[in-house]
Amino acid sequence: MLKDWVSAELEKNSYRLTPQREAVVDVLIANADGHLSAEEVFMHTKKLHAEIGLATIYRNLELLESLGIIHRFEYGDGQSRYEIRLGDEEEHYHHHLICRKCGSIGEFKSDLLETIEKRIAEETGFEVTDHCLRFFGVCASCLKQQDLDN
Amino acid sequence: MLKDWVSAELEKNSYRLTPQREAVVDVLIANADGHLSAEEVFMHTKKLHAEIGLATIYRNLELLESLGIIHRFEYGDGQSRYEIRLGDEEEHYHHHLICRKCGSIGEFKSDLLETIEKRIAEETGFEVTDHCLRFFGVCASCLKQQDLDN
DNA sequence: GTTAATGCAAAACATTTGCATGATA
DNA sequence: TATCATGCAAATGTTTTGCATTAAC
Numbered sequence: 001m002l003k004d005w006v007s008a009e010l011e012k013n014s015y016r017l018t019p020q021r022e023a024v025v026d027v028l029i030a031n032a033d034g035h036l037s038a039e040e041v042f043m044h045t046k047k048l049h050a051e052i053g054l055a056t057i058y059r060n061l062e063l064l065e066s067l068g069i070i071h072r073f074e075y076g077d078g079q080s081r082y083e084i085r086l087g088d089e090e091e092h093y094h095h096h097l098i099c100r101k102c103g104s105i106g107e108f109k110s111d112l113l114e115t116i117e118k119r120i121a122e123e124t125g126f127e128v129t130d131h132c133l134r135f136f137g138v139c140a141s142c143l144k145q146q147d148l149d150n
Numbered sequence: 151m152l153k154d155w156v157s158a159e160l161e162k163n164s165y166r167l168t169p170q171r172e173a174v175v176d177v178l179i180a181n182a183d184g185h186l187s188a189e190e191v192f193m194h195t196k197k198l199h200a201e202i203g204l205a206t207i208y209r210n211l212e213l214l215e216s217l218g219i220i221h222r223f224e225y226g227d228g229q230s231r232y233e234i235r236l237g238d239e240e241e242h243y244h245h246h247l248i249c250r251k252c253g254s255i256g257e258f259k260s261d262l263l264e265t266i267e268k269r270i271a272e273e274t275g276f277e278v279t280d281h282c283l284r285f286f287g288v289c290a291s292c293l294k295q296q297d298l299d300n
Numbered sequence: 301g302t303t304a305a306t307g308c309a310a311a312a313c314a315t316t317t318g319c320a321t322g323a324t325a
Numbered sequence: 326t327a328t329c330a331t332g333c334a335a336a337t338g339t340t341t342t343g344c345a346t347t348a349a350c
Binding site: 072074076080097099100106108110112113115116117119120123124125126127128129130131132133134135136137138139140143 | 222224226230247249250256258260262263265266267269270273274275276277278279280281282283284285286287288289290293
């Protein structure tokens with residue numbers, strides 16, 4: 001179970017599993033595909049732990065990211081978004097489709113980057129450890145809407 | 151020449167080529183691969199036009215981006231970086247290699263994404279208009295340095 | 301009982317905006 | 326001259342930090 005892994009990971013690094021920390025993790029697990037902003041994590045977490053402060057959210061997000069438990073993304077709207085990691089295979093081949101019309105974030109899986117990463121290492125000597133691939137465009141439902149409007 | 155194209159593009163949209171605007175463009179052209187932050191553009195521009203204000207930098211960067219003359223990137227360090235566009239073919243296949251050790255930003259060209267973009271359209275109905283692909287890792291010179299340290 | 305974690309408020313930071321002034325076509 | 330662009334300062338929004346208090350191990 002995802003949460004056991006997170007608990008173990010925290011324990012392994014001798015970080016305490018406080019109620020606040022647990023609530024943040026629960027929210028991130030419940031929104032595994034939600035790409036939540038810090039503010040949104042805050043909102044959701046308050047439902048589980050009413051007295052929590054925003055600074056605690058940020059501190060825990062930073063901690064979880066440094067442990068590799070969550071991933072931080074930026075979509076160019078001036079705030080970071082957070083997502084729990086699902087394991088390397090899942091993770092590495094999982095890219096985002098960002099709709100410029102409605103802002104929705106879809107997903108797409110592909111392992112084609114493997115090839116590029118090998119070529120990068122061979123041709124430039126750069127050792128790739130991670131990547132971020134985002135596609136921008138118009139999602140299927142906005143395209144449908146556009147057709148209806150015409 | 152790149153600058154003539156920019157001038158023409160501004161004129162076409164009836165924007166004035168003020169000395170400040172020209173200085174910003176000159177800086178971006180002189181640093182075509184520099185991935186400058188707004189602050190860095192400001193610093194460089196002040197050498198050409200000492201009395202310029204930061205707000206003018208931001209306003210012009212926004213304008214140039216909206217005209218498709220420059221590109222805005224985010225590398226996850228909390229600030230945007232700007233780069234002049236070099237033309238579509240050049241542009242579309244040009245990805246970034248970001249070193250986690252020294253922060254340097256290298257480049258790599260590949261058209262392999264074409265294949266993925268076709269599959270996305272076929273399999274999800276999402277229409278891709280643009281993408282952003284960044285590789286994180288350790289650059290060749292930091293790897294060499296690591297070897298020397300051991 | 302130590303030490304780490306929290307909440308609050310203040311600070312820091314990048315970016316945006318209001319507005320009066322100045323420059324451009 | 327009418328409009329657009331600028332500079333400055335103030336406002337904004339997100340994220341970070343200081344510090345006294347509290348809670349976990």
